[in-house]
Amino acid sequence: MFDMHTHFIPPEVLLWLKDNKDLVQARWEKKSPDQADFLTVNNKWGFELKESFINPKLYLQEQENAGVSHSLISPIPQLFMYDFPEYITSELSTVYNRSLADLIHDNSKRLSALATIPLNNPVNAANELKHAMNLGLNGAIIGPGLSNVMLTDDLFTPFWEEANYQKAIIFIHPLLCEDPRLQKRMMPNLIGVPWETTICAADLLLSGFLDKYPSVKILLAHGGGFLPYQIGRLNKGYEKWTGVSNSLQAPPEDYLRRFWFDNVLWNNSSLNFLIETVGYDRVVPGSDFPFDLCTWPPITNNESGVKSLLSI
Template sequence: MPRGKTIDTHAHILSEETMRLIGREAPSIAPKLTPIDAGFAVLEVAGVPYRPFPRGGWDLDTRLADMDAAGIDVQVLSNTPQTFLYDVDPSLNTTLAALQNDQIARTVVTYPDRFMGLATLPMQAPEAAAEELYRAMHGLGLAGAQIGSNVRGRNLDDPALEPLWETADALAAVVMIHPTQVAGQDRLRSYYLNNLIGNPLDSTIAAASLVFGGVVSRYPAIRFLLVHGGGFVPYQFGRWIHGWRVRPEPQVNLKESPEAALKSLWFDSILHAREPLEYLVASAGASRVVLGSDYPYDMGTLDCVRQVRALSISEADKEQILSRGPLALIGGGITQGTA
């Protein structure tokens, strides 16, 4: 069967121009790069270092070469989690989010055949987040937003976020949930467990909050995308459904089985092994799994296209994951706009 363009739904960017503009608005937060070697640097945001930050995170030539080598035709760009900035003054982050979104949109406009985009939002200010989502989709042509898995420790079913969900539903937005400020960090300090376990754990908490809080059911037009294969969600479908049946607590805000809400969620392909990815496709369905790389981070993979093509599934399902599904997810959320 003919192959469509491969579309990587999960890729982060922080250009040097974006860093400069953030620094002009907020010098104390200004992202800084300290070279390690030709391919890596230390990225520091608000004084907090992340290492190693690969060159493709800020350098478009490197990014495009990596995409070509990996067989990725299109990336969906989102900001780096380091620049969610939910801890800063809400009005300041409203400005910084808009600045980042303008830069992502300009990259998409400059390379329309290679990139699509998602916004970042000032989640500590839900009304402003809703307004920025509307601007990003209608004014900039972005497909929706990437948001953190919690907002300064508040779960995503927090009533304060209702204005955002109402707007996202009206726009049929893509909302990609990315782990941040993960739970249990006091027990995850060794062995890189804050990422190996903490990131999928916090994605799972976010998904459970959205499902059992009734957000997914109340706002069915929002397309929620869970990264890193959905954390632990795909492997606990049955437990959640059973728990809702036998316990009163899961029924407080959800008056029907969570099964329908769970089946509406989307998942990226980043699981790093054939067996769990095949299980994800079998349990969620190929129509709900989309290609992802987590570029440029070390817990991502540029082997993502090859991994999907190596699965023991039909060629039609592979094409669904690599091309048709991402286009349905992301392309369907793009409205008119220019940068």
């Protein structure tokens, strides 16, 4: 069984956070005796620092116990650090990526990994992506853009050109939504996260981006947000409005099948619809382990999707 959506924090990254805790406002807080410390960086997006996040042996054992034979590890979104000065983001990216490279080198049959990059400086992001892939990583995990700057903005051209040249996997994973309307009942996570993916993916699709960078393999988290389930609306807009169709060479539903999607949906009917809509080879097994809202173990083992994503 494969797991293409799982997260880990190497010990070297934790050490960096402790050494720079004042610089990045890292705080460890005990909320209850039966839970691990909660880690908060820059007063945002606190999460329980479970042992499975930070202990390589335990992480691998948990994967083995669940029947997962190979995992594609991603850095955690809480440590993207895009809202910090560029030198901080770059420094942590380098530490994180070298640590993951060492981890997969020692466990090459069981692990692959994606990098984190300093997206707040696209030139540095391109260089770090190249370096990380030279170390053996498969691409990068990124957020859906910067504050008020979409990923299709010309600002990011150096990064996308390098990603396209490298034929990299780019896993788009949102941060918690800060929409003031969603600040209750865990809605930033429950609907804000898939909503951010929806906005980002729709922009990529409608902009003609997928024709401009055809070799980038874009993986969308959590089943692609809400986009696959409203593709008919985009198709209708394509039929009716030249403002939609002018940027595209085919209907939106054709472009939808050029993304990859994880199956972290927690609902078999939704998953079956996704597979029917985009094709079996565009859906990969994932868990979001070890976050609280994980599907553990992954609910299906779709090797054709994994092979097409990893080019194996």
